Amino acid sequence: xxxxxxxxxxxxxxxxxxxxxxxxxxxxxxxxxxxxxxxxxxxxxxxxxxxxxxxxxxxxxxxxxxxxxxxxxxxxxxxxxxxxxxxxxxxxxxxxxxxxxxxxxxxxxxxxxxxxxxxxxxxxxxxxxxxxxxxxxxxxxxxxxxxxxxxxxxxxxxxxxxxxxxxxxxxxxxxxxxxxxxxxxxxxxxxxxxxxxxxxxxxxxxxxxxxxxxxxxxxxxxxxxxxxxxxxxxxxxxxxxxxxxxxxxxxxxxxxxxxxxxxxxxxxxxxxxxxxxxxxxxxxxxxxxxxxxxxxxxxxxxxxxxxxxxxxxxxxxxxxxxxxxxxxxxxxxxxxxxxxxxxxxxxxxxxxxxxxxxxxxxxxxxxxxxxxxxxxxxxxxxxxxxxxxxxxxxxxxxxxxxxxxxxxxxxxxxxxxxxxxxxxxxxxxx
Numbered sequence: 268x269x270x271x272x273x274x275x276x277x278x279x280x281x282x283x284x285x286x287x288x289x290x291x292x293x294x295x296x297x298x299x300x301x302x303x304x305x306x307x308x309x310x311x312x313x314x315x316x317x318x319x320x321x322x323x324x325x326x327x328x329x330x331x332x333x334x335x336x337x338x339x340x341x342x343x344x345x346x347x348x349x350x351x352x353x354x355x356x357x358x359x360x361x362x363x364x365x366x367x368x369x370x371x372x373x374x375x376x377x378x379x380x381x382x383x384x385x386x387x388x389x390x391x392x393x394x395x396x397x398x399x400x401x402x403x404x405x406x407x408x409x410x411x412x413x414x415x416x417x418x419x420x421x422x423x424x425x426x427x428x429x430x431x432x433x434x435x436x437x438x439x440x441x442x443x444x445x446x447x448x449x450x451x452x453x454x455x456x457x458x459x460x461x462x463x464x465x466x467x468x469x470x471x472x473x474x475x476x477x478x479x480x481x482x483x484x485x486x487x488x489x490x491x492x493x494x495x496x497x498x499x500x501x502x503x504x505x506x507x508x509x510x511x512x513x514x515x516x517x518x519x520x521x522x523x524x525x526x527x528x529x530x531x532x533x534x535x536x537x538x539x540x541x542x543x544x545x546x547x548x549x550x551x552x553x554x555x556x557x558x559x560x561x562x563x564x565x566x567x568x569x570x571x572x573x574x575x576x577x578x579x580x581x582x583x584x585x586x587x588x589x590x591x592x593x594x595x596x597x598x599x600x601x602x603x604x605x606x607x608x609x610x611x612x613x614x615x616x617x618x619x620x621x622x623x624x625x626x627x628x629x630x631x632x633x634x635x636x637x638x639x640x641x642x643x644x645x646x647x648x649x650x651x652x653x654x655x656x657x658x659x660x661x662x663x664x665x666x667x668x669x670x671x672x673x674x675x676x677x678x679x680x681x682x683x684x685x686x687x688x689x690x691x692x693x694x695x696x697x
Contacts, residue, residue, distance in 0.1 A: 269299075269300040269301050269302065270296070270301045270302070270378075270379045270380050270687065270690075271301070271302045271304075271376065271377065271378045271379050271380070272293070272296050272301050272302065272303050272304075272378055272379070272380045272381075272382060272686075273304055273305070273306065273322075273372065273373060273376050273378035273380075273381050273382070274289045274292075274293055274303070274304070274305045274306065274309075274381075274382045274383075274384075275305075275306045275308055275309075275369065275381065275382065275383045275384070275386040275388075275389035276288070276289040276305070276306075276308060276309030276310075276383075276384045276385075276386065277308070277309065277384055277385030277386050278308045278309045278310060279349075279353040279354040282513070282578065283310050283313060283489075283513075283542075283560070284488065284578055284579060284580040284581075285309060285384045285385055285403075286309035286310040286313050286314065286384075286489070287313065287487075287488055287489030287580060288384055288403050288464060288487040288488065288489070288580065289305070289309065289382060289384050289403065290313065290314065290317050290319075290489045291487040291488070291489055291682070292382060292401075292403065292462075292487070292682055292683075292686060293305070293317070293319055293382075294317070295682040295683045295686075296682075296683050296686060297319075298683070299683035299684075299687075301683070303319055304319060304320045304321070304322055304376055304378075305319055305320070305321050305322065306321075306322055306324070306369065306372050306389065307321050307322060307323050307324055307330075308324075308386060308389075309384075313489070313491060316491055316492050317489075317491075317492060318492075322372050322375065322376060324368040324369075324371070324372060325368055325371060327364065327368075328364055328365060328367070328368030329354070329355075329361045329364055329365050329368075337519075339519075339522075339597065339642035339643065340596070340597055340598060340599075340621065340629065340631070340642075341597065341598035341599065342417065342420075342427040342428060342598075342599050342621070342623075342629060343416050343417070343424075343428065343598060343599050343600065344414045344415075344416055344417040344420050344423075344424035344427055344428075344599060345413075345414060345415045345416050345417070345424050345452070345453075346385075346407075346408055346415065346416070346452045346453050346456065347424065347432070347433055347434055347451075347452035347453075348416075348424045348425070348427075348428050348430070349385075349416075350387065350433045350437075350452055351428075351430045351431065351432060351433035352428050352430045355430075356387075356388075356433045356436065356437075357430055357431040357432060357433045357436060358436070359436045359439065359440070362388060362433075362436050362437070362440055363440060365388040366388045366391055366392050366440060366444075368388075369386075369388050369389040369391075369392035369393075370392040370395070370396065373389075373392055373393060373396050373398060374396070378398060379398070379399075379690070380398065380399055380400075380401060380686065380687075380689060380690065381393035381398050381399070381400050381401070382400075382401045382402075382403065382686065383400060383401070383402050383403070383456070383458065384402070384403040384404070385404075385408060385456065387437065387452070387455035387456060390402070390455055390456065390458070391440060391441060391444060391446065391455070394444075394446055395444040395445065395446060399458075399459045399460075399689040399690050400458040400459050400689065401458045401459070401460045401461075401462065401686045401689050402456050402457060402458030402460070402461045402462070403462050403464065403487065404456055404461055404462070404463055404464070405463065405464065405465065405470070405579050405600075406463050406465060406470035406471070406472055407470070407600060407603065408453065408456050409453050409456050409457055409461065409463075409472070409477070410453065410472060410473060411451060411453060411473065411474060412473050415453065416599045416600045416603060417599040417600075417602075417603065417621075418603070419606075419620075419621075419622075419623075420599075420623045421623050421625070422623045422624075422625070422627050426623075426626075426627030427623065427627055427629070429627075433452065434449065434451070434452055437449040437452060437455060438450075453477075454477050454478075457476060457477040457478045457479060458478075458479055458689065459478065459479040459480070459689040460479055460480045460482065460685060460686060460688050460689040461476065461479060461480070461481050461482070462482050462484045462487075462682070462685060462686070463481065463482070463483045463484065464484060464485065464486055464487040464579070464580075464583065465483060465485070465486070465579075465583060466483055466485065466672060466673060466676055467483050468672070469583075469607070469608055469612070469669070470607065470608070479689070480688065482680075482685050483676065484676065484677075484680045484682060484685065485583075485587075485673050485674075485676035485677040485680060486580065486583035486584055486586075486587050486673055486677065487580070487682075488563055488580040488581075488583070488584045489562070490562030490563060490564050490565075491560060491561075491562050505534060505535055505536040505554075506534065506535045506536070506571050506572070506657050507535070507536050507537075507538070507569055507570050507571045507572075508530065508535045508536070508537045508538070508570065508571065508572055508573075508574060508653060508657075509537075509538050509539075509540075509566045509567065509569065509570035509572070509573045509574070510526055510530075510537060510538070510539045510540070510573075510574045510575075511539070511540040511542075511561075511563070511566070511573070511574075511575050511576075511581055512526070512542075512574075512575060512576040512595065512597075513542055513576045513578060513581075513597075520548070520549065521642065521643050522595070522597070522642075522643045523539075523541070523549060524549055524550065525643045525644065525645075525646055525649060526539075526574060526595075526649060527539075527549060527550065527551060527552060527555060528550075528552075528646045529646045529647075529649035529650040529653070530552055530554060530555055530650075530653075531552035531554075532552070533554065533650065533653075535554060535653070535657075536554060536556075537552075537554055537555040537556065538555075538556050538558065538566055538569065538570070539555060539556065539557050539558065540558055540559070540560065540561040540562075540563075540566060541557055541558060541559050541560075542559065542560055563580075563581065563584045563585075564584075564588075567584060567585060567587075567588040567590055568588060570588075570590055571590070571657060571663075572590065572591050572592070572593060572615075572653060572656045572657055572662075573585045573590050573591070573592050573593070573615075574592075574593045574594075574595065574649070574653065575592060575593075575594055575595075576594070576595060576596060576597055576601050577594040577595070577596045577600075577601030577602065577604045577605045577609070577617075578601060578604070579600070579604055579608075582594070582604045582605075582608045582609060583608065583673065585666070586608065586612070586614060586666055586669045586670055586673055587670050587673040587674060587677070588670060589663070589666050589667035589669075589670030589671075590663070590666055590670075591614050591615040591656050591662035591663050591665075591666045592605075592609045592614060592615030592616075592656075592666075593615055593616050593618060593649070593652045593653055593656055594609050594615065594616070594617045594618060595618045595619060595644050595649065596617070596618075596619060599621070602617070602619070602620060602621060605617035605618075606620070612665055612666075612669055613661070613662070613665040614662060614665045614666035614669060615656060615662055615666070616634060616652045616655065616656060616662075617634065618633060618634050618644045618648055618649065618652055619631055619632070619633050619634070619639075619644050620632050633645060633648045634648055634651075634652060635647070635648045635651050635652075636648055
């Protein structure tokens, strides 16, 4: 029997990875004969380009903000701070309005299965309607480890981002819906089936599932329809550097210009994916080709080294292709990916690390030049890291080892079958 599946990707913050991960599963489910639609809470342009319908929420529902400048580094220490700060879900009216909007979409579409990616309001709405939930997650979305997105921090999460807490709101709304208490924000993101887009050897969890079944499924990332072929316009022979620092929602012009300046006058061929919000007015060196939202597979196949922001999808895709990384993070989770998935595996270098002081302030340390009060990593540090990785074949060898493991996991997993298991896990068919 085919299913009706409604997807709710996280969109507060502009990251394309959440919508892309949903599109990977949506394509697998559509291929298995399911009917698929998306709520309008992710990057809807990506969804429509992929050919899936988007359901509009009522006008009064909290919606995604227009893009606006962000700090050079976002110190989200855990999921609760993401909910409270990025979406302002410390306000009970916003949570209730979004739950109501998600409930309306579920009642209209009448899915037999709801899929969330970092979308707690949809999880509550689905459970209140008796609809099984599949959750797509990074391991740090659901970990109960203190400071799950920033485990090196020595202070409480609210010392770094002192917005009011969201947990009392989640607990109150959950109780009103008859779903019981919420002890931790991370518990909202456990599904009846939870699919972690990694390997247990890379990102282990520190305890059993809070609910349902847990499966590691390897990397899930999306190449947009008509993604650019990076290899065609670039000459062969020179060391090949691929730069991608996100879909354009959180990284500003100064950071991109620093990367371009680091590549100037170097004996490299450089290809840059500028994302959905490609900055104008940049000074582009002659050895650099600029593009927009290109997808990952073609440029990764072409590259010798990848310079990225450390987003989970990008780092895991880079490892899957067996390519080494240089990571320049702009938020805590990206730094953790650089620490854990790049330096921890020996598959590359992390350009900047943060430290917390007793007063809840951040200090930044760049790889070569040390303590820094600059918003961006210095040009010389970027250039030295790229050179170091290109000159040492051991980085590529270690990346290739993890690439074989990740590809083996991808090839062995039946995503549609695992998602369908949510109905069997609950014994519920709405």
